[in-house]
Amino acid sequence: MPQHGYNQPPQPAAPQPAGPGPDGIDWEAEAAALDAPQARPAVVEPEPEPWADDEPEANQEPEQDSFFGGQDDSRSAERNRKEKGKKSGRRNRGACLVVALVLLGGVSGAGWWGYGFYQDHFGPPPDFSGAGAGTVQVEIKPGPGEQMGRTLVAAGVVKSVEAFTSAFTRNPKAGTIQPGFFTMHHQMSGDEAVKLLVDSAGGDALIVPEGKTAAVTYGMIDDKLKLAKGTTAGVASAQVAALGLPPYANGKIEGFLFPTKYSISQGMKPEDLLKQMVANAIQHYQALNLDAGAQKAGLKSGYDVLIAASILQAEGNNSADFGKMARVISNRLNTDVTQHKLGMDTTLQYFLGRTKLTSKEIDDGSTKFNTYVNTGLPPTPISNPGEDALKAVLNPTPGNVAFFIAMSPTETRFTDSYAEHLKNVEENCTAHNQGFDKGRGHCK
Structure with a gap:
């Protein structure tokens, strides 16, 4: 029985018999063959075909060196290595160029995007430059500057709503822009468009x-x-x-x-x-509800209010005097101070179409527009009165005044005395180098 103690001396290995082993392989002969490189057959590589460079790299066999030997120093191997180096260099240079172009494109794209982002968020709005050219009529309706800007963009006047509204904000007179029709130009800057609207004072x-x-x-x-x-x-x-x-x-x-x-x-x-x-x-x-106010003013209808206001507007120089002048008209129509006759030059002047009147024309009562002879109002208005005159007729200043005369564009004298009125008329005639007809109470 074998002993397993450590004090047993080692036994020498039995020599292996020469020749094939149990597996049928002569291992000593194989080892000797490996140790003799000159015994290996030389590998003759074929010359590369003319189209070899055109074949894809994936279809080419990789260059193999001997596993146990050194690098193959044959001419064909050296030539293959040089060709491979050239192709590798071309591939590397191409790859570098592609990478550089990609990087450059990325930088340029990022720069363009950044510029666009800045313009959109922080840069000035899109705008034309200068006063533009050509003409186009635009209707500006009541509303804020942004609404005006949209109208102008649609008409091709300004480039953006923002450009116009920015200019609108900068111009201290922009608030005076009035609605209306404006003749403008194509492709105007926002500042020029605002300036034209301001200077046009309401447009066409x-x-x-x-x-x-x-x-x-x-x-x-x-x-x-x-x-x-x-x-x-x-x-x-x-x-x-x-x-x-x-x-x-x-x-x-x-x-x-x-x-x-x-x-x-x-x-x-x-x-x-x-x-x-x-x-x-x-x-x-x-x-103004002229019909309702007519009776209070001593008139028959709203149309009479309009006629009286047209006379007041033609006679008056200063709207501050309209209330008193309306009272004169009312007192002459509704009291006996002038026998219900207005006695106004303007009514006959309207009918005749001129300001110079003759004594004969003043005495001719054939037309109802002669208020020296005929009582009451003329048959139609003699002008187109404004609101101040209409309101004055509806609400005449209280008092007994029945006469007035414009001494100058800024002074009108009122009185309830005919004698005093004649003195005022004579003074006025003298100031204008005209004679005075006391019987008619007129300048000659």
Whole structure:
């Protein structure tokens, strides 16, 4: 029985017999062959085909060195290594170029994005430069600057709403911009657009002053619309039934061309403007409730209020005096101080179409517009009065004054005494180097 103690001396290994082993392989012969490199057969590599460089790298066999031997120093191996190095260099240079382009593209893209982000969030709004060119008419309606900006962008006047609103905020006079039609230019800067709106003072418009007659207003319309003289008068006569006059006007337009500012659009026709004026007048008269106030003022109807206001507007120089002048008219119509006669130059002057009157014309009572001879009011208004005159007739200043005379554009003298009135008239005639007719109470 074998012993397993550590004090047993080691036994020498039995020599292996020469020749094939139990597995049939002669291991000593194999080892000797490996130790003799000259015995290995040389590997002859074929010359590379002309198209070898064009083949993909994946299809080429990798270069193999002997596992146990050194590097193959044959000519063919050296040539393969050089070709491989050239291809590797080309691949490396191409890869570097691609990476550089990608990096450059990334930097450029990031820069462009950053610039766009800055412009969107911190830069000035898109804007044109200069005063623009060409013309375009734009209607500016009542509203804030942003609303105006949207209108101008849609018309091609400014580049962005923000550019206009920024300029609107910077201009201290922007709050004076009025609604209306404005002739502007294409591609204006925001600042130039705001400046034009401010300087235009309401844009393309016709301003009809208070107290103008229909004939004078027709001429103003012709001039503004660039029409031949007499065009608007002809339209008013031919189309009077279609202008919207109320029945009590009896087809007479005088007194219904309300004095105010009217926006003028391109290609506007005179009948369109006349309709606006009539509609504006009716709106104001209804708002003032002329019919209800007539009786309180000692008049028969709202139309009489309009007629009285038209006389007051033609006679007066200063609206501050309108209340007293309205009382003079009321006292002359409703008391015996002048036997219910107005005795106003302006009514006859309107009928005759001139300011110079003769004694014969003053004595001729054939027309109701002669208020020296005929009692009461003339048959129609003699001008187109404004609100101040209308309100004065409805609410005349209390008192007994029955006479007045304008001594100057800024001074009107009132009195309830006819004798005192004659003295004022004589003084006025002398100041204007005119004689005085005491019997008629007029300058010669």
